[in-house]
Amino acid sequence: MADFSINYDVAIIGGGNAAMCAAISARQDGASVIVLEHAPKAFRGGNSRHTRNLRAMHQAPTSVLTDSYLEDEYWDDLLRVTGGNTDEKLARMTIRQSERVLPWMQESGVRFQPSLTGTLSLSRTNAFFLGGGKALVNAYYGTAEKLGIAICYDTEVLSLDLDDGFAKSATISSNGFPQTLRAKTFVVSSGGFQGNIDWLKEYWGEAADNFRIRGTPYARGTMLKNLLGQGVAQVGDPTQFHAVAIDARAPKFDGGIVTRLDCIPFSIVVNQHAQRFYDEGEDVWPKRYAIWGRLVAQQPGQIAWSIIDQKSANLFMPSVFPAITANSIGELAHKIGLDVATLEKTVADYNAAVQPGEFNVQKLDNCHTEGLEPAKTNWARRIDQPPYICYPHRPGITFTYLGVKVDERARVIMTDGKPTANLYASGEIMAGSILGKGYLAGFGMTIGTVFGRIAGQEAARRARN
Numbered sequence: 514m515a516d517f518s519i520n521y522d523v524a525i526i527g528g529g530n531a532a533m534c535a536a537i538s539a540r541q542d543g544a545s546v547i548v549l550e551h552a553p554k555a556f557r558g559g560n561s562r563h564t565r566n567l568r569a570m571h572q573a574p575t576s577v578l579t580d581s582y583l584e585d586e587y588w589d590d591l592l593r594v595t596g597g598n599t600d601e602k603l604a605r606m607t608i609r610q611s612e613r614v615l616p617w618m619q620e621s622g623v624r625f626q627p628s629l630t631g632t633l634s635l636s637r638t639n640a641f642f643l644g645g646g647k648a649l650v651n652a653y654y655g656t657a658e659k660l661g662i663a664i665c666y667d668t669e670v671l672s673l674d675l676d677d678g679f680a681k682s683a684t685i686s687s688n689g690f691p692q693t694l695r696a697k698t699f700v701v702s703s704g705g706f707q708g709n710i711d712w713l714k715e716y717w718g719e720a721a722d723n724f725r726i727r728g729t730p731y732a733r734g735t736m737l738k739n740l741l742g743q744g745v746a747q748v749g750d751p752t753q754f755h756a757v758a759i760d761a762r763a764p765k766f767d768g769g770i771v772t773r774l775d776c777i778p779f780s781i782v783v784n785q786h787a788q789r790f791y792d793e794g795e796d797v798w799p800k801r802y803a804i805w806g807r808l809v810a811q812q813p814g815q816i817a818w819s820i821i822d823q824k825s826a827n828l829f830m831p832s833v834f835p836a837i838t839a840n841s842i843g844e845l846a847h848k849i850g851l852d853v854a855t856l857e858k859t860v861a862d863y864n865a866a867v868q869p870g871e872f873n874v875q876k877l878d879n880c881h882t883e884g885l886e887p888a889k890t891n892w893a894r895r896i897d898q899p900p901y902i903c904y905p906h907r908p909g910i911t912f913t914y915l916g917v918k919v920d921e922r923a924r925v926i927m928t929d930g931k932p933t934a935n936l937y938a939s940g941e942i943m944a945g946s947i948l949g950k951g952y953l954a955g956f957g958m959t960i961g962t963v964f965g966r967i968a969g970q971e972a973a974r975r976a977r978n
Contacts, residue, residue: 515663517685517692521547522976523969524683524694526670526736527702528552529559529729530646530958531940533653534965535700535972537621540660542973547663547696549685551703551731554666556767558650559704560728560912560941563769565646566628566639567962568955570612577625579636584608587638590953594800598949606921607947610963615640618962622652629830635799639955645770670736673699675743678933698935698972701925702965705913705941706734707754708766713910716752723815725759727773727909730766737916737942745933746918746926749945755952756806758782759909760832761816771833774904777805778892779828779874780819781863782906784812787846787855789863794891797877803952810908817906818849820860822898828874836902845901864895912957916945923968937972939964 523539525532528550540546550557570587571578587608591599615625624643628636635641642649657664668687673680683694706712708730713721741747763772777793782805784790791808795801809817820842839845846856863885870880872894880893917925917938924932925943940961947960 515547515665517687517694519545521545521663521696523547523698523700523972524549524696525700525702526683527559527704527940528557529702529704529940529961530561530564530649530653531961531965532559532700532702533650533657534962535702535937535939535969536657536662537653537660538966538969539700539973540657540662542970544973544976547694548657548665549668549670549683549694550664550666551669552666552729556729556731557654557666558646559732561650561958561961562646563728564642564649564958565770566635566641566955567614567958568611568639568953569615569959570608572612575615577627577640578638582638590800591956594803594951594953595949596951598951600946603919603921604947607960607963611959614959614962614966617966621656623649624652635954670703672739673701673736673743673936675740675933675936678927678931678936680933680936697976698937700937700939700968700972701736701740701917701942702938702940702961702968703736703942704729704732705754705915706732706737707910707913708732709734717810720810720815723907724810725763725768725772725907725909726766727757727759727768727911732912732941734913740917740925744928746928746930747915748918748943749914749916749949751913751915753914753950754807755803755911755914755948755957756810756908757802757911758805758809758817758906760834761905761907762834763907763909768909772909773802774819774832774906775802775829776819776821776825776904777802779825780821781860781889781896782817782819783851783856783859784817785814785851787851787859789859789887790817792887792890794881794889794893799954802954805906806908806910809906815908818851819904819906820845820856820896821902822896823900824894824898826902832904836904838900838902840899840901842901845903849903849905860896863889864897867893867895912941912944914945914948914950916941916943919943919946919964922971923964924971935972935975937968939968
């Protein structure tokens with residue numbers, strides 16, 4: 514049990530990747546550190562528990578990364594997915610520092626493996642964690658315990674007392690008991706507000722009831738709302754979120770990576786009116802998978818279905834839930850509750866529009882449709898080989914983009930443009946500074962790791978002074 518009467522050098526609010534990177538870095542720099550994790554121990558780690566990889570710049574092949582991935586290409590990838598809605602200075606700094614994080618992560622107990630195969634194969638750009646995000650989280654907590662970092666579970670920080678940009682104390686609830694914690698510096702790494710359905714409803718209305726939250730239910734945005742209400746500068750669009758298409762049968766919270774559906778490029782996707790609504794083959798999957806949650810959220814009833822035939826049934830990592838199968842499109846429509854005649858016509862129109870081409874699962878292949886709206890621009894093949902299979906989609910929300918503004922030293926910025934004196938941020942709560950919209954696979958973990966280390970080092974330095 515932590516002693517809340519101690520005036521720690523650094524108090525870390527949160528318990529995921531960004532928080533633990535900050536905690537370990539601060540402790541390595543000689544600071545006394547306490548971690549305040551809202552979740553119980555069994556669910557520690559926030560969304561990081563469900564991650565698989567981190568996007569890393571590198572000059573040459575490594576033990577787990579092939580070829581090279583240089584700054585300009587990395588930046589170009591980010592620029593395209595964000596549409597320019599990013600802070601170039603912070604983004605390029607994050608990209609450059611990503612080259613140096615893997616050795617530090619290994620020193621902190623994290624182990625890596627070669628990339629997985631399938632539609633999200635990222636052997637050149639992303640380093641995969643051996644054992645996934647849960648193993649990464651466990652490694653960091655094990656290292657933190659060895660370093661003597663105090664860790665409090667079931668401990669929610671309700672508010673920070675900010676006085677003219679100086680964080681004086683935190684009001685917390687630890688195992689149901691109210692406490693006040695004072696520290697020389699604070700690092701906020703408590704994530705977004707995606708676990709707060711009522712807050713999501715402010716922007717999405719009743720549609721939010723149909724959203725699935727892929728990660729932790731503890732990301733309720735308590736600290737985010739508290740800081741923004743005290744004059745901290747805001748970044749990011751509150752209506753934006755990182756969302757992927759997940760299996761509609763997933764639980765409301767905490768379904769994780771296994772509920773994601775990677776079949777979209779090799780399917781046609783229809784809404785509840787049995788109509789297609791977007792180009793399924795617009796680009797390679799790692800650069801487009803994060804747009805599909807929002808696309809589904811904009812459809813009637815926030816639901817859609819992928820229709821696939823046997824030619825493509827084994828080209829992607831399947832859902833944890835079994836596929837819905839049928840021997841005809843009409844039978845499939847009946848099983849999923851769509852109008853039979855409309856779905857049959859949608860598939861027939863699509864098949865008639867498919868042009869001959871050389872199908873290639875590994876790259877943009879220009880196997881496309883003509884005279885169809887919307888077009889399918891890559892991986893278009895006729896759906897004509899039964900048995901047909903189907904997966905239902907719901908929007909799976911990973912994190913929200915609304916956050917607090919920071920500078921290159923991870924200092925939280927006030928609305929007057931001045932940095933706070935002793936308050937830092939890392940992870941999802943500040944990622945909107947770099948990710949205004951869109952997503953690159955593994956880049957959220959990169960932001961959290963890079964800024965977690967910076968925040969921890971800067972907080973320790975401030976505490977010494």
